[in-house]
Amino acid sequence: MIIGTMISASLIAAGLVWYLTAHVGQNPGDHIFSGEPKFLEKPIDMARRAFDFDGAVERRSIAMLGIFLLLLNPPLRVLLAGAGYVLEKNRMYALISAVVFAVLAFSFFW
Amino acid sequence: MTEPYFDIAVGVASFFAGVLGALIGLGGGIIITPLLVLVFGIDLRYAMGAALCSVIATSSGAAAAYLRDGISNMKIGLFLCIATTIGAVCGALLATVLDQSLLAVIFGVALLATVFLSLGKKCGPRLLPGDSDPLALKLELPGEFPGPDGEKSAYGVAAVVPGFCVMWVAGVLSGLLGIGSGAFKVLAMDQIMKLPFKVTTATSNFMIGVTAAASVGIYLKKGYLDPALVSPVALGVLAGAFVGAKLLPVAPVKLLRVVFLTAVSFIAVQMILKGLH
Numbered sequence: 056m057i058i059g060t061m062i063s064a065s066l067i068a069a070g071l072v073w074y075l076t077a078h079v080g081q082n083p084g085d086h087i088f089s090g091e092p093k094f095l096e097k098p099i100d101m102a103r104r105a106f107d108f109d110g111a112v113e114r115r116s117i118a119m120l121g122i123f124l125l126l127l128n129p130p131l132r133v134l135l136a137g138a139g140y141v142l143e144k145n146r147m148y149a150l151i152s153a154v155v156f157a158v159l160a161f162s163f164f165w
Numbered sequence: 166m167t168e169p170y171f172d173i174a175v176g177v178a179s180f181f182a183g184v185l186g187a188l189i190g191l192g193g194g195i196i197i198t199p200l201l202v203l204v205f206g207i208d209l210r211y212a213m214g215a216a217l218c219s220v221i222a223t224s225s226g227a228a229a230a231y232l233r234d235g236i237s238n239m240k241i242g243l244f245l246c247i248a249t250t251i252g253a254v255c256g257a258l259l260a261t262v263l264d265q266s267l268l269a270v271i272f273g274v275a276l277l278a279t280v281f282l283s284l285g286k287k288c289g290p291r292l293l294p295g296d297s298d299p300l301a302l303k304l305e306l307p308g309e310f311p312g313p314d315g316e317k318s319a320y321g322v323a324a325v326v327p328g329f330c331v332m333w334v335a336g337v338l339s340g341l342l343g344i345g346s347g348a349f350k351v352l353a354m355d356q357i358m359k360l361p362f363k364v365t366t367a368t369s370n371f372m373i374g375v376t377a378a379a380s381v382g383i384y385l386k387k388g389y390l391d392p393a394l395v396s397p398v399a400l401g402v403l404a405g406a407f408v409g410a411k412l413l414p415v416a417p418v419k420l421l422r423v424v425f426l427t428a429v430s431f432i433a434v435q436m437i438l439k440g441l442h
Contacts, residue, residue, distance in 0.1 A: 118392040122218055125399065126385075128225040129378035132371070133246070136239055147304070151243050155375065158250040162257070162382030 130159045175205060176397035179219065183405020186223075188413060189422045191429070194220040194344040195279055197402060198272065199432045203439065207394065209265050209272075213343025214389030217377050219402035220345040224374030237367035238308045241322065241360070245332045246372055249350070250379035252336020257383035260341045269440030272342050276433035279348040280426050292321035292359045300325045310364055320361050328358040340380035343389075345373040 137152030182196040194216040201212035260268065294307040301307060301322035309319040335349035350369040354360045360368070384390055 118396045119390075122390065122392060122395050122399065125218065125222055125225070126378055126381055129221060129374040133243070133375060136243060148240060148243065151247065155243060155246045155250055158247070158254060159375070159379055159382070162250075162254050162379045163385070164382075165386075 130156060130163075133159065171205075172393065172397045175201070175394065176401040178204070179398045179401025180405040180408075183219075183223070183402035183407075184409040184412065185405075185421075185425060186402070187406045187409025188416055188418060189283070189425050191279060191283060191348070195276055195348075196429065197398060198343060199276070199436050201394075201398070202269070203432065203435055209268055210260075210387075210389045211391050211394055213260070214381075214384045214391070215395045215398040217343040217381050217384060218390065218395045219399045220343075220377045221374050221381065222399045222403040223406040224345065224370055224377065236310050236363050237371050238306070238310075238360075238364055239371070240304070240308070241306050241354070241358075241364075242368045242371045242375075244304055244306065245329060245350075245353075246375045248329045248332035249336035249339065249372055249376040252333040252338075253340035253376045253379035254383065256337035256340025256342075257380040258340075259337070260343075261383070261387050263341075266440040266442070268342070270437050271440075273433045273435075273437030273440065275338055275342055275344070275346075276436065277430060280430050280433070282348045282352055283422075284426065291361060292323055294319045294321040296323075297321035298323050298325045308364070310361060320364065321359070323359040324357050328353045331357060336376055336379070339373075339376045340383070343380070343384070345377060347373050 133152055133156050137149055137156060140148040140152060178200055179197055182200055185191075186196055197219060198209070198212045198216045201207040201215065202209050297307050304325065306322040306325070307320060309317045311317055331353035332350065335346045335353060338344065338349060339346040347369050350372055351365050354365040354369060355362060381390070
């Protein structure tokens, strides 16, 4: 778990530096809410764009990939706990883990 | 301010928010959001998205240590996560339709409530497993935790249904405001369900990450997560929380709490005023 957090943290850091090198001297765009481009929404597109080094605008995809890994951490923990209960043959808690996981899945994929 | 100085400044500010959060026992999220909005002039929605990611980062970083110690109660955590995650999805969906100035006012009020809650005393009388709520026994919630002398002591669990309901509210606040809402989770487990304080903090840390993950999917869809902002905030708070935890044994915690809880109350009023303008 610590290793996972560190991997995603370093990916975010690398992505941040990569992004900033392309944006030195620009004004940050966080003051006005505009929503994010559509390509940042889908993980698969994100991974594809992260390794597409041509577009400077899309350089933040690497950081986004790191962030996405970070966000996967809690669902993964619930999944592992659920698997543990299945092995223990504890039906009630296998079911409870499944419900929590389903809500998380709904949030990401509705 | 232009890049990269803006992101560096945000990162440094987030670092100090993380240190402070760890020292005075507030989450990073509830400190970092007003900082981003009031000092850096960032849109509240981006600030909430960034804060929520930092909440997941610190929760994931700390959870491993707690699991090793065997203090957190996974069954209680998972069961109550049903309430917090459903609440979080409701809150996050609500956040996408509510007016931003109203959100700022609610944020200020929640911040004041958090200060108030963290001033309250934490230790109620401990419950024996035999005195538990019958529903708690059915759900296998009571557990035991290792004491300072290595001896295990058992504890009971009271008032499952009221605790579950307060957890739902904590989840709504988390999704609505992009915070971990740890103070409200501790309230439910400590004051209502009568869990030992160590078990409460360790379990709520696990729950905070899972609850935040339930909101963040919706934030992601709505475009609240700007990697250029999330990155320095998450990294800064994560590093800050780590340093803060190391400083905890040597820092003058009582003095810090008084000084900074006063400061946080002032910030809360500022948020409310910003919302009312």
